[in-house]
Amino acid sequence: MNTYLITGAAGFIGSNFVKYLLRTRTDLRIVVLDILTYAGNLGTLADDIDNERCIFVRGDIGDRRLVEQLFAQYKFDYVVNFAAESHVDRSIENPQLFLQTNVLGTQNLLDCARRAWTTGRDAQGYPTWLRGKRFHQVSTDEVYGSLGKTGFFTEQTPLAPHSPYSASKTAADLIVLAYRDTYHMPVSITRCSNNYGPYHFPEKLIPLIIKNILEGKKLPVYGDGSNVRDWLYVEDHCRAIDLVLHQARDGEVYNVGGHNERTNLEIVRLVISTMRQLMETRPEYRNALKHKPLAADGSIDLTWMDDTLITFVADRLGHDQRYAIDPAKIQHDLGWTPQTTFDVGIVRTIEWYLNHQPWVKQVTSGEYIKYYERMYEHRN
Ligand code: NAD
Ligand code: TYD
Numbered sequence: 001m002n003t004y005l006i007t008g009a010a011g012f013i014g015s016n017f018v019k020y021l022l023r024t025r026t027d028l029r030i031v032v033l034d035i036l037t038y039a040g041n042l043g044t045l046a047d048d049i050d051n052e053r054c055i056f057v058r059g060d061i062g063d064r065r066l067v068e069q070l071f072a073q074y075k076f077d078y079v080v081n082f083a084a085e086s087h088v089d090r091s092i093e094n095p096q097l098f099l100q101t102n103v104l105g106t107q108n109l110l111d112c113a114r115r116a117w118t119t120g121r122d123a124q125g126y127p128t129w130l131r132g133k134r135f136h137q138v139s140t141d142e143v144y145g146s147l148g149k150t151g152f153f154t155e156q157t158p159l160a161p162h163s164p165y166s167a168s169k170t171a172a173d174l175i176v177l178a179y180r181d182t183y184h185m186p187v188s189i190t191r192c193s194n195n196y197g198p199y200h201f202p203e204k205l206i207p208l209i210i211k212n213i214l215e216g217k218k219l220p221v222y223g224d225g226s227n228v229r230d231w232l233y234v235e236d237h238c239r240a241i242d243l244v245l246h247q248a249r250d251g252e253v254y255n256v257g258g259h260n261e262r263t264n265l266e267i268v269r270l271v272i273s274t275m276r277q278l279m280e281t282r283p284e285y286r287n288a289l290k291h292k293p294l295a296a297d298g299s300i301d302l303t304w305m306d307d308t309l310i311t312f313v314a315d316r317l318g319h320d321q322r323y324a325i326d327p328a329k330i331q332h333d334l335g336w337t338p339q340t341t342f343d344v345g346i347v348r349t350i351e352w353y354l355n356h357q358p359w360v361k362q363v364t365s366g367e368y369i370k371y372y373e374r375m376y377e378h379r380n
Pocket of ligand 2: 087088089194203204205206208221222227228229264316
């Protein structure tokens with residue numbers, strides 16, 4: 001049986017990954033380590049934590065004593081590090097927290113793994129390692145900076161981050177690679193494009209737009225909406241991590257993306273039209289609406305659900321223009337290709353939100369409301 005330490009798995013991608021592993025593998029044990037920031041919600045894992053196959057520990061990846069104790073207790077075979085401060089806008093507000101969690105937290109995990117997994121030294125002084133161990137770092141395409149109108153990020157593209165978030169993720173990648181080169185630690189890294197899907201915290205573009213439409217609120221588009229992101233359904237990302245973790249050679253870096261570039265304006269328009277179509281064809285979805293004006297005949301009016309909801313607001317500072325991944329390496333080496341097209345994935349995602357309004361309510365109560373007011377007040 002393999003034991004996994006999965007950090008940050010009360011958040012968006014980590015929780016999807018835990019569910020994916022529990023669904024697709026039998027002989028395993030997962031320990032989730034998550035400090036439960038505003039972005040982490042234990043309710044997301046409520047059906048998964050059973051204290052046998054899936055155990056939850058609340059704590060900080062930067063807490064040396066705790067992480068050492070977990071390594072001693074559970075003898076992990078794999079570490080998959082999702083834990084991070086992940087929102088670019090918040091990193092512009094408070095960069096230091098991003099360095100603390102994303103850089104120092106990652107380094108702490110690496111060091112605890114190094115101590116637990118090394119057995120001695122070889123003739124040249126390099127540590128010798130227990131077999132079958134792997135530290136996997138979940139990184140982002142944002143480490144490569146921003147593209148112009150053409151071209152793609154490959155694994156050879158120089159690292160050139162711009163935001164405090166992406167700079168911290170780059171620093172984390174470099175320290176992971178430093179452990180590979182200095183100690184011959186068995187590591188791997190995936191750099192994925194923007195994910196979307198269930199359990200995405202509604203401060204990120206797609207779930208924020210869905211939430212605002214349900215509330216009849218304006219839809220804030222930064223700048224002129226021409227920035228391009230390369231969107232991937234979260235389960236395809238999970239499958240890529242699974243493949244790299246279990247099948248890639250030690251020390252490899254893989255880009256993950258599905259050639260699905262869209263401008264932000266396209267995304268917002270698509271979400272509006274898809275939601276309206278779903279509400280028109282499946283009246284039960286109108287129950288999710290908080291804003292329910294009535295038409296003259298007493299039925300729920302949906303005519304307001306159109307592009308007039310869009311409002312162009314002040315641009316993000318240092319806003320990267322375009323991200324686009326070249327996934328040739330992971331396709332060639334590991335046979336990975338995305339399975340969910342955007343047309344299917346976006347409907348599935350919107351339907352998930354329409355069916356899980358209590359989850360949205362739970363994760364956005366409290367601190368998030370203050371954040372939203374602060375973040376968008378100065379943009380108007
Ligand atoms: P998220 O913000 O939804 O979740 C992050 C989780 O980490 C939360 O549960 C939070 O409580 C936890 N966490 C934060 N600080 C911690 C600490 N000090 N100790 C323990 N847990 C802590 O993020 P996400 O969107 O699921 O992203 C997960 C990872 O994937 C991140 O490393 C991110 O950089 C990377 N990534 C995200 C995307 C994307 O589109 N969302 C794309 C590529 C890569
Ligand atoms: P986001 O979901 O924050 O992801 P990232 O910054 O990691 O790519 O944003 C995706 C894009 O959408 C990005 O170009 C910023 C833009 N955006 C808006 O236009 N309005 C919004 O309210 C948000 C949250 C993002």
